[in-house]
Amino acid sequence: MIAHAIVFYIFSLIAIISAIMVTVSKNTVNSVFFLILDFISISCLFIMIGAEFLGMIMLIVYVGAVAVLFLFVVMMLNVAQQKNEWFNSSGSSSHIPVGLLVSIIIFFELIIVIGGWKYKPELLDSIAIEINTDLTNTQSLGSVIYTDYIHLFQLSGMVLLVAMIGAIVLTFRQRSGVKRQSYFKQISRDRKDGIELVDVENNKGVKIDA
Amino acid sequence: MAELFIFFEQIYRILFLLIPVLVSVAMIVWLDRRVWAFVQKRRGPNVVGPFGLFQTLADALKYIFKEIIIPASSNKIIFILAPIVTMTLALIAWAVIPFSETFVLADINVGILYLFAVSSLGVYGIIMGGWASNSKYPFLGAIRSAAQMVSYEVSIGVIIINVLLCVGSLNLSDIVLAQKDLWFVIPLFPMFIIFFISALAETNRPPFDLPEAEAELVAGYQTEYSGMMYAMFWLGEYANILLMCAMGSILFLGGWLSPIDLFPFNVIPAPIWLILKILFLFILFALIKAIVPRYRYDQLMKLGWKIFLPFSLIYVVLTASFLMYFDLLPGN
Numbered sequence: 001m002i003a004h005a006i007v008f009y010i011f012s013l014i015a016i017i018s019a020i021m022v023t024v025s026k027n028t029v030n031s032v033f034f035l036i037l038d039f040i041s042i043s044c045l046f047i048m049i050g051a052e053f054l055g056m057i058m059l060i061v062y063v064g065a066v067a068v069l070f071l072f073v074v075m076m077l078n079v080a081q082q083k084n085e086w087f088n089s090s091g092s093s094s095h096i097p098v099g100l101l102v103s104i105i106i107f108f109e110l111i112i113v114i115g116g117w118k119y120k121p122e123l124l125d126s127i128a129i130e131i132n133t134d135l136t137n138t139q140s141l142g143s144v145i146y147t148d149y150i151h152l153f154q155l156s157g158m159v160l161l162v163a164m165i166g167a168i169v170l171t172f173r174q175r176s177g178v179k180r181q182s183y184f185k186q187i188s189r190d191r192k193d194g195i196e197l198v199d200v201e202n203n204k205g206v207k208i209d210a
Numbered sequence: 211m212a213e214l215f216i217f218f219e220q221i222y223r224i225l226f227l228l229i230p231v232l233v234s235v236a237m238i239v240w241l242d243r244r245v246w247a248f249v250q251k252r253r254g255p256n257v258v259g260p261f262g263l264f265q266t267l268a269d270a271l272k273y274i275f276k277e278i279i280i281p282a283s284s285n286k287i288i289f290i291l292a293p294i295v296t297m298t299l300a301l302i303a304w305a306v307i308p309f310s311e312t313f314v315l316a317d318i319n320v321g322i323l324y325l326f327a328v329s330s331l332g333v334y335g336i337i338m339g340g341w342a343s344n345s346k347y348p349f350l351g352a353i354r355s356a357a358q359m360v361s362y363e364v365s366i367g368v369i370i371i372n373v374l375l376c377v378g379s380l381n382l383s384d385i386v387l388a389q390k391d392l393w394f395v396i397p398l399f400p401m402f403i404i405f406f407i408s409a410l411a412e413t414n415r416p417p418f419d420l421p422e423a424e425a426e427l428v429a430g431y432q433t434e435y436s437g438m439m440y441a442m443f444w445l446g447e448y449a450n451i452l453l454m455c456a457m458g459s460i461l462f463l464g465g466w467l468s469p470i471d472l473f474p475f476n477v478i479p480a481p482i483w484l485i486l487k488i489l490f491l492f493i494l495f496a497l498i499k500a501i502v503p504r505y506r507y508d509q510l511m512k513l514g515w516k517i518f519l520p521f522s523l524i525y526v527v528l529t530a531s532f533l534m535y536f537d538l539l540p541g542n
Contacts, residue, residue, distance in 0.1 A: 056324060063330070064331060068337070138319065
């Protein structure tokens with residue numbers, strides 16, 4: 001049990017320190033790396049409380065896909081150099097009220113979350129679905145999500161689909177003059193389409209439509 | 211005291227797994243070069259040791275004694291971290307590979323998800339190396355590789371769902387035991403082919419070795435690396451290839467099971483079967499390296515997103531409805 005506690009404190013310490021480093025570090029790429037470290041240690045915490053499915057999905061989705069895109073964008077935009085200019089410019093002060101509002105909301109949410117610990121026994125009593133401890137949590141998650149909460153599940157899938165289509169529509173540009181390869185066209189071409197025999201008159205030359 | 215004993219026992223078991231893996235990585239590099247040479251009617255490495263078996267060890271020795279050059283303009287911490295990350299991720303995944311019913315380091319419930327997660331983390335070693343080098347070719351290689359690995363992971367994920375539908379468990383031992391009567395390569399043959407090609411792309415093997423395409427990018431993300439750090443990238447890469455072969459043989463070729471449960475076959479110990487299957491897949495990898503020309507980048511992306519992804523999604527629907535219709539769903 002002591003080993004369990006030690007490992008828990010190691011992971012949570014790493015999680016907290018790297019979360020602080022995300023906001024503190026000057027280099028944007030470094031803060032993305034700290035964010036990844038944070039994700040990894042939090043998924044380790046998930047695994048420690050027995051939620052191995054959630055922990056692994058966290059690794060696959062957040063670390064394996066989302067953070068890669070973050071890193072991609074940050075590296076490509078080279079935000080590291082622009083950041084300091086942005087902070088020093090006069091325009092930045094207009095963002096302060098919005099930032100304050102967001103941070104106040106997050107602060108109150110944190111208070112609610114921490115306050116929730118006090119009412120944990122009552123919360124556990126009011127759970128609608130009984131927890132079956134014999135099943136692995138992958139199985140129990142599946143049996144709940146795909147039966148009792150199927151509509152919510154489908155709805156969230158729809159929201160994601162709409163978001164995906166929206167992102168595609170926003171970024172899609174039809175450029176003219178781009179040559180694309182079409183396997184179908186390439187394979188179905190035969191001699192007739194490619195070669196034309198022309199009788200050339202002497203000293204006249206030939207005009208071919210391109 | 212008892213806890214300390216468990217601790218040392220675990221370390222002993224980990225070493226007992228890792229050292230054979232590292233040695234076999236060295237041997238597999240030799241095998242790769244020999245197969246490649248065989249196809250091209252060359253001899254390949256045949257000087258150091260019997261059949262040139264110790265060639266890789268000689269190479270490794272050379273790398274150890276070479277100077278490690280760290281570019282002045284690089285981000286030094288991340289530059290050093292990158293090969294370490296690649297190597298570590300390639301090795302920790304072996305913890306869940308079951309070599310027989312009892313011979314497995316960590317028999318966890320979500321084994322296949324763990325493998326998938328670790329292989330999706332593998333992209334970080336490459337991005338970190340490419341970015342930290344602060345040089346054009348490595349960065350281009352890193353970007354290519356990140357896009358490529360993320361794309362092909364999607365289709366590997368969908369293929370894994372296909373297998374899971376037939377098994378009803380995420381545990382790797384359960385996946386192998388579910389193939390006792392019929393290896394999944396037979397009902398899911400198209401998925402096996404797609405898995406194999408995606409594994410090639412996922413491990414940056416030819417014909418999908420665009421991240422290190424030597425004609426365009428010198429050596430891609432490895433350009434600025436030298437000495438032992440280069441060797442670590444290289445070891446990690448081959449360990450990853452072996453891992454993908456192991457994953458393929460567990461998902462589709464019945465893992466440690468013998469092909470037929472008859473006398474001369476079932477006395478051969480289970481780990482040998484798994485190793486033989488891994489070797490079979492690896493020789494296919496090596497043959498493909500020798501005979502197929504490199505893809506163009508847009509062709510690679512097209513193959514991943516427009517052909518493999520829709521096809522494997524359709525196959526998920528097919529598998530699910532087949533299992534449903536004939537009432538073959540596991541767990542009923």
